[in-house]
Amino acid sequence: MSGLRERKKTETRRRIQEHALRLFQAKGYEATTVEEIAAAAGVSHMTFFRYFPSKPAVVENDDYDPMIAELIRSRPAAEEPLTAIRRALVGALRAMPAAEQATILSRARLILGEPALRARQIESQRTTREIFAAAIADRDDPPPAFHRQVLAAAALSTLAVAIDEWAGGNGADDLADVVDRAFAALRWPART
Template identity: 55%
Template sequence: MTTSPTAPTSLRERKKAQTRRTIQEVALRLFLENGYDGTTVEQIAAEAGVSHMTFFRHFPTKEAVVESDDYDPMIVDLIGSRPPHEDCLTALHHALGEGLRAVYAADGEALLTRTRLVLTTPALRARVWENQYATQQLFADALGGRRRGQSDLAVRVLAGAALAALTTALTLWVESEGARELPDLVDQAFLALRDPDGN
């Protein structure tokens, strides 16, 4: 991504974040030009002007270049900042909507490229479940004080449903080649969760 949702403060952290961004931007460009499978870690490192070892200090695998972002912690913070009277689904909807609007405005093209790569690359698509499981658990944990007597199962189901709504919106956005507005698709997906019949 070109912009991190949470800006690092120290000079060392800023340099580290800039190196990470550069590697990720170069990798996405090379994946578009040569295909994911046709691009090696060595090519990415050379094009980014870093060593092979520097690449692996920032990204443990080639897949991680596409998968890695700082969005989950940002969404967790946004869930925590929602008004306490909101139910779980409303809090998730607004937190995800607010976070995605910020990412969409700053990094829309990179997000589109990354999402397209995940959806169209078998090696990346196979890892989606593992990543989504971790994200679902983060969302469920972040809902903590909003449970109001709801069971762990109920909260996890709501977190999973919210994640499914988000994933569906992202998929439709990619299928439209970015022509549709992602924040609108997210809102429509959450409305469908609350009212599947569209009434």
């Protein structure tokens, strides 16, 4: 029974987010109200707030961080931390359905176009940085805590630049390839 309940929660959360993104694109972020999002998703505004604490959260929140952290942990323990993060991200993106990538593209465009959302992204990245830093702590010969934070921050900045580039190109390139190229740029000039 709890599996069905969780699936329904996930479906409701996704439906709210999809309708919010659609309305933001059609009407603009500022012009769209929580009540309109809730009505379009077929839920009450109170239900909206059970899933998202605020209107910006419907754009910012996703379930990727814990999944990526687990993928990082599952990489070979001897792999360098940035390599583990790179391969976890690229692998996850290659396995991601096209519809999910379309949602990422909509969210990225919205964040790039809304100064308030761009500013909030900094705080959101702090949480993700902590999660990534914790995930690389289990590596063979893990770096000290400060270094883990720096490596996680570098990885997130790299990912952010790649997503900005991808969204700027209207998602025409393969996102996994763009992310992979961005991580390759960290080793410029290329080493053989």
